[in-house]
Amino acid sequence: MDITVNGRFxxxxxxxxxxxxxxxxNDAGCxxxxxxxxxxxxxxxxxxxxxxxxQSCDVPVSAVAGKSIQTVExxxxxxxxxxxxxxxxxxxxxxxxxxxxxxxxxxxALLDANKNPSDDDLKEALSKNLCRCGTHQRIVRAIKRAAVxxxxx
Amino acid sequence: xxxxxxxxxxxxxxxxxxxxxxxxDINADGTVNMRPGKIEIGQGILTALRQxxxxxxxxxxxxxxxxxxxxxxxxxxxxxxxxxxxxxxGSAFRYAAAEARELLxxxxxxxxxxxxxxxxxxxxxxxxxxxxxxxxxxxTDASLLDREATGEARPKPPAQHKIVGTAAPxxxxxxxxxxxxxxxxxxxxxxxxxxxxxxPPSYSAELIGVKLDDVRAMPGVVAVVRDGRFLGVxxxxxxxxxxxxxRLAREAKWSEKPTLPEMNPRYLLDWPEKTEVISEKKxxxxxxxxxxxxxxxxxFLAHASIAPSCATAQYDDGKYTVWTHSQGIxxxxxxxxxxxxVPPEDIVVRHVEGAGCYGQNAADDVALDAALLARAAPGRAxxxxxxxxxxxxxxxxxxxxxxxxxxxxxxxxxxxxxHLDVWSHGHSSRxxxxxxxxxxxAALHLxxxxxxxxxxxxxxxxxxxxxxxxxxxxxxxxxxxxxxxxDPPLRxxxxxxxxxxTNVFAIESxxxxxxxxxxVDPIExxxxxxxxxxxxxxxxxxxxxxxxxxxxxxxxxxxxxxxFARYKNLAGYMAIIAEVELAETLRVLRVWSAVDVGQTINxxxxxxxxxxxxxxxxxxxxxEEVKYDRERVTVRGWDDYPxxxxxEVPQVVVGLINRPExxxxxxxxxxxxxxxxxxxxxxxxxxxxxxxxxxFTRERLLAAMAA
Ligand code: FES
Ligand code: FES
Numbered sequence: 001m002d003i004t005v006n007g008r009f010x011x012x013x014x015x016x017x018x019x020x021x022x023x024x025x026n027d028a029g030c031x032x033x034x035x036x037x038x039x040x041x042x043x044x045x046x047x048x049x050x051x052x053x054x055q056s057c058d059v060p061v062s063a064v065a066g067k068s069i070q071t072v073e074x075x076x077x078x079x080x081x082x083x084x085x086x087x088x089x090x091x092x093x094x095x096x097x098x099x100x101x102x103x104x105x106x107x108x109a110l111l112d113a114n115k116n117p118s119d120d121d122l123k124e125a126l127s128k129n130l131c132r133c134g135t136h137q138r139i140v141r142a143i144k145r146a147a148v149x150x151x152x153x
Numbered sequence: 154x155x156x157x158x159x160x161x162x163x164x165x166x167x168x169x170x171x172x173x174x175x176x177x178d179i180n181a182d183g184t185v186n187m188r189p190g191k192i193e194i195g196q197g198i199l200t201a202l203r204q205x206x207x208x209x210x211x212x213x214x215x216x217x218x219x220x221x222x223x224x225x226x227x228x229x230x231x232x233x234x235x236x237x238x239x240x241x242x243g244s245a246f247r248y249a250a251a252e253a254r255e256l257l258x259x260x261x262x263x264x265x266x267x268x269x270x271x272x273x274x275x276x277x278x279x280x281x282x283x284x285x286x287x288x289x290x291x292x293t294d295a296s297l298l299d300r301e302a303t304g305e306a307r308p309k310p311p312a313q314h315k316i317v318g319t320a321a322p323x324x325x326x327x328x329x330x331x332x333x334x335x336x337x338x339x340x341x342x343x344x345x346x347x348x349x350x351x352x353p354p355s356y357s358a359e360l361i362g363v364k365l366d367d368v369r370a371m372p373g374v375v376a377v378v379r380d381g382r383f384l385g386v387x388x389x390x391x392x393x394x395x396x397x398x399x400r401l402a403r404e405a406k407w408s409e410k411p412t413l414p415e416m417n418p419r420y421l422l423d424w425p426e427k428t429e430v431i432s433e434k435k436x437x438x439x440x441x442x443x444x445x446x447x448x449x450x451x452x453f454l455a456h457a458s459i460a461p462s463c464a465t466a467q468y469d470d471g472k473y474t475v476w477t478h479s480q481g482i483x484x485x486x487x488x489x490x491x492x493x494x495v496p497p498e499d500i501v502v503r504h505v506e507g508a509g510c511y512g513q514n515a516a517d518d519v520a521l522d523a524a525l526l527a528r529a530a531p532g533r534a535x536x537x538x539x540x541x542x543x544x545x546x547x548x549x550x551x552x553x554x555x556x557x558x559x560x561x562x563x564x565x566x567x568x569x570x571x572h573l574d575v576w577s578h579g580h581s582s583r584x585x586x587x588x589x590x591x592x593x594x595a596a597l598h599l600x601x602x603x604x605x606x607x608x609x610x611x612x613x614x615x616x617x618x619x620x621x622x623x624x625x626x627x628x629x630x631x632x633x634x635x636x637x638x639x640d641p642p643l644r645x646x647x648x649x650x651x652x653x654x655t656n657v658f659a660i661e662s663x664x665x666x667x668x669x670x671x672x673v674d675p676i677e678x679x680x681x682x683x684x685x686x687x688x689x690x691x692x693x694x695x696x697x698x699x700x701x702x703x704x705x706x707x708x709x710x711x712x713x714x715x716x717f718a719r720y721k722n723l724a725g726y727m728a729i730i731a732e733v734e735l736a737e738t739l740r741v742l743r744v745w746s747a748v749d750v751g752q753t754i755n756x757x758x759x760x761x762x763x764x765x766x767x768x769x770x771x772x773x774x775x776x777e778e779v780k781y782d783r784e785r786v787t788v789r790g791w792d793d794y795p796x797x798x799x800x801e802v803p804q805v806v807v808g809l810i811n812r813p814e815x816x817x818x819x820x821x822x823x824x825x826x827x828x829x830x831x832x833x834x835x836x837x838x839x840x841x842x843x844x845x846x847x848x849f850t851r852e853r854l855l856a857a858m859a860a
Binding site: 026030031033034036037039041044071077081088096097098099100101122123130136137 | 327804
C-alpha cells in the first residue's frame with residue numbers, strides 16, 4: 001500500500017485495516033504521532049489529512065491511500081519550528097508534553113482555515129484533545145500567540 | 154587525614170551518595186555533566202536542578218548537561234515522589250556544585266599565584282585581580298571530583314543569585330513540541346519486537362483453560378507466553394501483537410467471583426482495621442457550646458495518565474536491560490530480580506521519560522511485563538505498551554476514603570474541641586517500600602506467584618492516608634485517629650497528595666460549616682484559629698487577589714469559597730478561592746491561588762505546576778471516580794472516566810510569596826485538598842447545598858437539591 005506522509009511516498013507492508021497511527025509511528029518513523037487511547041477519545045494521535053484534523057488511531061491505513069498526510073514532524077523542526085511550535089516554547093505550554101503534538105495539529109488545522117478564531121472556535125477545535133496535566137490555559141495562550149504571528153506572515 | 158573520623162551528615166541525597174563525582178563532571182570541552190537520581194515527570198525538575206548547578210558553579214545554564222538516570226551509574230535517590238526532589242536532589246547539587254567551585258578556585262589560585270579573595274568567576278573563567286585568567290575547562294581533570302563531599306562548602310546566599318529565582322525556560326519543551334522521540338513509548342532499539350499482555354477480566358478471575366495454538370499461528374507472532382494467569386504475545390509488528398493479544402483474550406476461559414464491595418467508600422467502616430490515635434491535645438476544659446459533626450467521602454481515583462504505561466526490555470545471555478518510566482530505577486530493579494529469578498546485578502534499568510503520572514501508575518508493572526516477554530524472544534528488544542483499557546482496569550488507584558469530624562463551637566465563636574477520624578487503605582505500594590513481597594502485577598499472576606506486599610502508609614509527619622489529617626489550626630482540645638484498613642479490594646498506590654485531598658476537603662468543608670454556624674466570614678473564622686504567620690499570609694493574599702468581601706453573595710447562580718492547607722503540615726502553604734456557577738451543571742469558572750513554597754527556584758515553572766495541579770484537582774472533585782461492580786473494575790476508556798475538557802477548565806491565577814531565605818520545597822502537590830474544599834464551599838455559597846461525598850456528579854447534585 002502506498003501513502004504520502006509529509007510529502008514523502010511510502011510503501012507499507014501492513015494489513016489494510018491497520019490503524020494509520022501504527023504505520024505512521026513504526027513505518028514512517030513519525031513518533032511525534034502519539035498513542036493515547038487507540039479509540040478516538042484523546043487526540044494525542046492527531047494528524048492532518050486533506051486539511052482536516054483527524055485522529056490517526058481511528059482511520060485504517062487503507063482509507064488514506066493516495067491522500068496527503070501531515071504529521072507534526074512535517075510542519076516544523078527543532079531548528080526551524082512552525083510558528084505554533086515556537087509559540088508553545090515561548091509560552092512554556094507543556095508539562096509532560098505528551099498531549100502537545102496532537103494539540104498542535106488540531107490548532108494548525110484550525111488556523112489554516114480560520115486566521116482569526118474566537119475563543120469558542122478554539123474550544124471547538126480542541127474538543128477532541130485531552131490534557132491530563134492541566135496545561136490548558138497555557139495551551140490556549142500559545143495558540144493565540146501563534147495566530148497573531150501567522151497573521152503577520 | 155585519619156580515616157576514622159566520624160561520618161558527617163551531608164545535605165540531601167549527598168548523605169547516601171557521598172562522592173562528588175557521582176553528581177558532577179567538569180569537562181575539558183567546556184561543559185558540565187550533572188547526574189540526578191531524580192527524573193523528569195513533566196514537573197520541570199531537571200530545569201530547576203540545572204539552575205542550581207549553574208548558579209553555584211558560576212557557569213551559563215547552557216553548559217550544564219543532564220545525564221538521565223541508570224542503575225549502576227546514577228546516585229541512588231530512591232523514588233521521585235512526594236515533591237521532595239528539590240529538597241533532596243536540589244540540596245545535594247547545591248553543596249556538590251559549591252564544593253566543586255571551591256576546588257576549582259583553589260587550583261586557579263595556585264596557577265595564577267593569587268589568593269581566593271582576589272579571584273572572581275564568570276561563566277567558568279576565573280580572573281585574578283591583576284587580569285590574568287584561567288578557565289575551569291583548563292583546570293579540570295579526573296581527580297578533581299574523585300573525592301567524598303565535605304558538606305563544608307558554602308553555597309551562595311540568596312541575595313547573590315542570578316540564575317536561581319529567574320524564569321528559566323524548560324530544556325525539554327522544544328524537543329517535545331517538535332515531536333522528537335523523547336518518551337519511553339518512542340524508544341526503539343533496532344530489531345525491536347512488540348509485546349502485549351492479555352490480562353484476566355477481574356482481580357479474582359481464575360484461568361480455566363486457554364488454547365494457544367491458533368494464536369501462535371497468527372501472522373507475525375513470534376512467541377506466546379503463558380505462566381499461570383499471565384498471558385502475553387510477542388509479534389513483529391505492533392498491530393499484529395494487538396490482534397494476537399485480543400485473540401488470546403477470547404481464547405482464554407475464566408471463572409470469576411464477586412469479591413468486591415459495593416461501590417460506596419463506607420464499606421471501609423466495616424472492614425478490619427488498625428486504629429491509631431495520631432494527635433491528642435487536652436487543653437482547658439471545653440467551654441459550653443454547640444456540637445457539630447460531618448462525614449466526608451471520596452471514591453477510588455485513577456492516575457489516568459494521558460499515555461498508558463510502556464516499557465522495553467531485552468534479554469541476552471541471562472541478563473536483562475529494561476527501559477522504563479518508573480519513578481525509582483533502583484527500587485524497581487530490586488523487585489524485578491526475584492520476579493525474574495536473577496540477581497539484581499544481572500538487570501540494568503534505564504530511565505526514559507514518560508508522560509505525566511502524578512504518582513505510581515503502571516510504569517513499574519509494565520517493566521516486568523516487558524522483561525517476561527523479552528525472555529521469550531532472546532536477543533531482541535521487546536516493547537510492551539499497555540492499551541488504554543489495561544491502564545484503566547489495572548493501574549494502582551488512590552484509595553477510597555471516609556473522614557468523620559466532630560467539633561464543639563463555643564459561644565465566643567471559637568472551636569474548643571475537634572475530633573477527626575480517617576478510614577482508608579494504605580497509600581503506597583511502590584517497589585522497595587515493603588520489607589517482604591511485591592506489588593508488581595505480573596509477579597502476582599505467575600504460576601508460582603510472589604507474595605503480595607501490603608499497601609502501606611509513609612510515616613508521619615508526611616503520612617499517607619493520614620497526610621494532613623491533623624489540622625493546622627489551633628484548637629485547645631483535639632483528637633485525630635487513623636483507621637488503616639489493610640486489605641484493599643482494588644490495587645492501590647500513591648496519587649498526588651495521597652490522603653491529603655480527602656482530609657483537607659473534610660477539614661476545610663467542616664471549617665466552613667462551623668463558620669456559618671458561628672455567623673462569621675469563613676476567612677475571618679480561619680484566621681481566628683491560625684497562628685502561623687506564613688499560613689495567615691497566604692490566606693490574606695488570596696483574599697486580596699480575589700477581592701474577597703466578607704459575607705459576599707454574588708449575583709445569579711455564582712458562589713465563592715475558600716480552601717487552605719499547609720501540605721503535609723510541613724511543606725508548601727496553599728490557599729485557594731474558587732468561583733463556581735450552578736446552572737445545568739456545576740462549573741468552576743475561576744480559581745485564585747496564593748502559594749508559599751519557601752525559596753522560589755523557577756517562578757514560571759512553579760506557576761505552571763500550580764496551574765496544572767489546580768486544574769487536575771478541579772477534575773478530581775467534579776468528576777472522577779473508578780467505577781466497579783462486585784466482580785470487575787468497569788472503567789475501560791475515557792467515556793467511563795471523564796476528565797475536564799478544554800471547554801470546562803477554569804481560569805487560574807497564581808500568586809507567589811517568595812521567601813528566598815527559606816529552603817525550597819516542592820509545589821507539585823498540595824493543591825488537591827484546598828481546591829476540593831474551595832469548590833464545595835463555593836457551591837454552598839452559591840446554592841445552600843452542601844456536598845460531602847466526592848465527586849460532585851450531576852446525580853449527587855440533583856439528589857442534594859431535591860432533599
Ligand atoms: S490515540 Fe487516537 S484519539 Fe487517542
Ligand atoms: S502536558 Fe501532560 S498531558 Fe498535556
